[in-house]
Amino acid sequence: MTTSLVILAAEGGSDESLQLLPDTAELIWGIVGFALLFALLWRVAFPSLNQMLDQRQQAIQGRLTEAEEIRTEAEELRRQYQEQLRDARSRADEIVEEAKSDAERIREQKVSDAEQEAQSIRERAREDAEAERGRLVQQLRSQVAALSVDLAGRIVHAELDEQQHRSLVDDYIDRLSSMN
Amino acid sequence: MTALLAAVEYGGDFTLPPVGELFNFESALPLGINRTVVLTLLATLAAAALFLVAFSNAKVVPGKLQLVAESIVEFIREQIVLQIIGVDGLKFVPLLTTMFMFIWFNNLLEITPFVNFPTTSRMALPFFLALLSWAVFVGLGFRHHGLGYLKDVAFPPGVPWPIYVLLTPIELVSTFVLRPFTLAIRLFANMVAGHILLTIVFLATHAFLALKFPGIIVGVLTLIAGPLAVGFELFIASLQAYIFVILTAVYISGALHPEH
Numbered sequence: 001m002t003t004s005l006v007i008l009a010a011e012g013g014s015d016e017s018l019q020l021l022p023d024t025a026e027l028i029w030g031i032v033g034f035a036l037l038f039a040l041l042w043r044v045a046f047p048s049l050n051q052m053l054d055q056r057q058q059a060i061q062g063r064l065t066e067a068e069e070i071r072t073e074a075e076e077l078r079r080q081y082q083e084q085l086r087d088a089r090s091r092a093d094e095i096v097e098e099a100k101s102d103a104e105r106i107r108e109q110k111v112s113d114a115e116q117e118a119q120s121i122r123e124r125a126r127e128d129a130e131a132e133r134g135r136l137v138q139q140l141r142s143q144v145a146a147l148s149v150d151l152a153g154r155i156v157h158a159e160l161d162e163q164q165h166r167s168l169v170d171d172y173i174d175r176l177s178s179m180n
Numbered sequence: 181m182t183a184l185l186a187a188v189e190y191g192g193d194f195t196l197p198p199v200g201e202l203f204n205f206e207s208a209l210p211l212g213i214n215r216t217v218v219l220t221l222l223a224t225l226a227a228a229a230l231f232l233v234a235f236s237n238a239k240v241v242p243g244k245l246q247l248v249a250e251s252i253v254e255f256i257r258e259q260i261v262l263q264i265i266g267v268d269g270l271k272f273v274p275l276l277t278t279m280f281m282f283i284w285f286n287n288l289l290e291i292t293p294f295v296n297f298p299t300t301s302r303m304a305l306p307f308f309l310a311l312l313s314w315a316v317f318v319g320l321g322f323r324h325h326g327l328g329y330l331k332d333v334a335f336p337p338g339v340p341w342p343i344y345v346l347l348t349p350i351e352l353v354s355t356f357v358l359r360p361f362t363l364a365i366r367l368f369a370n371m372v373a374g375h376i377l378l379t380i381v382f383l384a385t386h387a388f389l390a391l392k393f394p395g396i397i398v399g400v401l402t403l404i405a406g407p408l409a410v411g412f413e414l415f416i417a418s419l420q421a422y423i424f425v426i427l428t429a430v431y432i433s434g435a436l437h438p439e440h
Contacts, residue, residue, distance in 0.1 A: 016198035016199065016200040017199065017200050018200060018203055019203070020303055021303060022302070023302065023304050024212065025212020026212070026214070026299075026304035026305070027304040027308055029212070029221065030217075030304050030308050031308055033224035034282050037224050037281065038274070038278040040228045040231070040232060041231055041281075042275075044232060044235075045232060045234075045249075046235075048235040048236065048238050049235045049253065051238070052238035055240050
């Protein structure tokens with residue numbers, strides 16, 4: 001039994017040993033099979049495979065070209081957008097500067113106008129006060145004259161002692177003060 | 181052997197058939213057609229069908245089958261041809277792909293259910309494939325370099341002259357004799373060993389699982405070992421196809437660029 005496991009070299013030998021030389025029929029049929037497989041792969045499968053690989057290569061190349069064009073276009077658009085954005089920012093800065101300048105100018109104008117208005121009001125007030133003062137002086141002057149006439153009349157009609165005289169003068173001054 | 185002795189000791193009927201019965205099949209049909217020939221042609225047909233169906237209506241966006249076939253070609257092209265031979269080796273992609281598919285599918289018969297016989301465990305296919313590989317690289321060498329190829333092989337550059345006395349015979353025998361020999365023997369021996377391994381595991385499971393304790397333990401162990409052995413042989417079948425093709429590519433590269 002154990003001897004059955006021993007691998008023996010045989011030259012076309014017995015069926016119980018392992019043959020180390022090729023069987024002629026198996027060799028010929030093996031060559032036929034291999035030749036048929038090689039012919040099929042070489043003449044049928046590989047041309048079809050190569051044709052498909054060419055198509056795939058063209059498709060991939062086309063997609064790559066298309067992608068490159070789209071990328072270039074996108075890059076151009078991005079550049080344009082950035083340029084527009086830069087212009088817009090520049091324009092916005094100009095507008096802000098203009099607005100600031102206008103605001104400053106308007107502020108200065110308003111301040112100037114206000115100062116002029118205030119100056120005008122002060123002038124008018126001074127003129128009014130001056131006029132009122134003149135009017136009051138004029139009125140006082142006429143009242144003093146009347147009082148002087150009235151006082152002179154009283155001095156003439158009555159003998160005055162010193163006490164009366166002082167009282168009269170004080171009374172006059174009080175009245176004069178109350179008029180102002 | 182341990183399993184065999186155990187079977188005898190514990191009363192099992194585990195016997196292995198003569199090794200020849202595992203590999204030698206009588207011709208039952210005309211033209212010497214036997215089980216090995218039929219299986220070889222079926223494996224070839226399966227490989228051809230895979231590629232023809234996958235590429236008969238090849239799409240730019242591949243389906244599953246086309247993707248599998250493309251992956252195989254891509255693997256041969258990128259990982260073997262371009263890596264080893266270079267761009268001038270692209271014309272060998274169909275040949276090397278055919279070689280890979282032919283060996284791989286014939287190897288896979290080893291673990292194919294209801295077949296379980298690798299046709300590459302018969303010497304005919306390894307012998308033919310090794311001879312083809314030899315013819316291709318030797319033919320290329322002489323075609324590209326004329327008789328200078330013989331000189332390139334016999335007298336590798338950069339070696340002191342006295343060494344050539346020893347090196348030249350070794351190089352000549354190694355290149356023109358041992359290369360095809362080792363190519364054929366490596367593939368053949370690996371598939372023979374794999375087939376014997378699986379046979380032992382499956383027969384032992386069949387014999388020992390029917391026994392009582394402690395013989396059944398061996399049956400359980402071989403039952404567990406069965407799927408593992410199948411997985412291992414799947415790896416070996418693929419690896420041997422890869423090794424055969426990559427060595428052929430190395431030999432072709434050596435013939436095209438002997439200075440390397």
